[in-house]
Amino acid sequence: EIVMTQSPATLSVSPGERATLSCRSSQNVNSNLAWYQQKPGQAPRLLMYHASIRATDIPARFSGSGSGTEFTLTISSLQSEDFAVYYCQQYNNWPLTFGGGTKVDLK
Amino acid sequence: EVQLMESGGGLVRLGGSLRLSCAASGFTFSNYNMNWVRQAPGKGLEWVSHINSLSSTIYYSDSVKGRFTVSRDNAKNSLYLQMNTLRDEDTAVYYCARAISGYYHFDFWGQGTLVSVSS
Numbered sequence: 001e002i003v004m005t006q007s008p009a010t011l012s013v014s015p016g017e018r019a020t021l022s023c024r025s026s027q028n029v030n031s032n033l034a035w036y037q038q039k040p041g042q043a044p045r046l047l048m049y050h051a052s053i054r055a056t057d058i059p060a061r062f063s064g065s066g067s068g069t070e071f072t073l074t075i076s077s078l079q080s081e082d083f084a085v086y087y088c089q090q091y092n093n094w095p096l097t098f099g100g101g102t103k104v105d106l107k
Numbered sequence: 108e109v110q111l112m113e114s115g116g117g118l119v120r121l122g123g124s125l126r127l128s129c130a131a132s133g134f135t136f137s138n139y140n141m142n143w144v145r146q147a148p149g150k151g152l153e154w155v156s157h158i159n160s161l162s163s164t165i166y167y168s169d170s171v172k173g174r175f176t177v178s179r180d181n182a183k184n185s186l187y188l189q190m191n192t193l194r195d196e197d198t199a200v201y202y203c204a205r206a207i208s209g210y211y212h213f214d215f216w217g218q219g220t221l222v223s224v225s226s
Contacts, residue, residue, distance in 0.1 A: 034212035036152075043202055043216040044152065055214065087152055091211035095168050096142075096154040
């Protein structure tokens with residue numbers, strides 16, 4: 001099983017600041033990596049897939065990069081609605097696995 | 108409008124059974140792979156099961172293999188998860204999640220249904 005490790009566990013950011021979230025896989029997953037956003041009491045929402053492609057209706061302030069084992073999600077200028085938990089997911093191998101999440105909260 | 112609506116969750120005794128359903132609307136259900144993903148209270152996401160559009164390819168996580176069975180009825184636009192021999196660690200919100208055929212990330216999720224296993 002591929003283990004996905006996200007860091008940091010919590011990221012405290014002020015509105016307007018840049019947020020950089022990391023995701024590392026225990027094996028090469030090529031670019032088969034997705035990012036999701038989850039707000040309290042809501043289902044996850046797809047943000048990025050194939051590591052760097054924004055999903056439908058996702059604002060341009062979200063960007064993804066990386067391949068192989070190291071991936072990054074960047075929020076260029078944090079808005080109030082971006083405070084949430086973010087998960088990465090690899091889909092290169094079965095079983096599909098998620099990282100433990102990064103909580104982005106208000107500094 | 109794309110909609111996925113889970114139902115069937117509830118309180119069940121340790122070792123009991125439950126059947127979850129996911130009703131799909133607003134898209135051509137038979138064109139999509141479907142998955143179940145769960146989230147224990149206060150925890151992260153855990154993939155549970157995958158079924159492709161024709162029900163010809165099915166996968167399970169090791170934690171549920173042999174106890175859970177996924178199925179779908181394309182004529183009824185519905186996805187199911189039969190859960191048997193339930194354990195404490197199966198307590199979670201269960202989401203159905205759609206994946207474009209040929210892809211294995213989840214582009215749309217239902218709102219989830221809570222399964223609580225008690226002893």
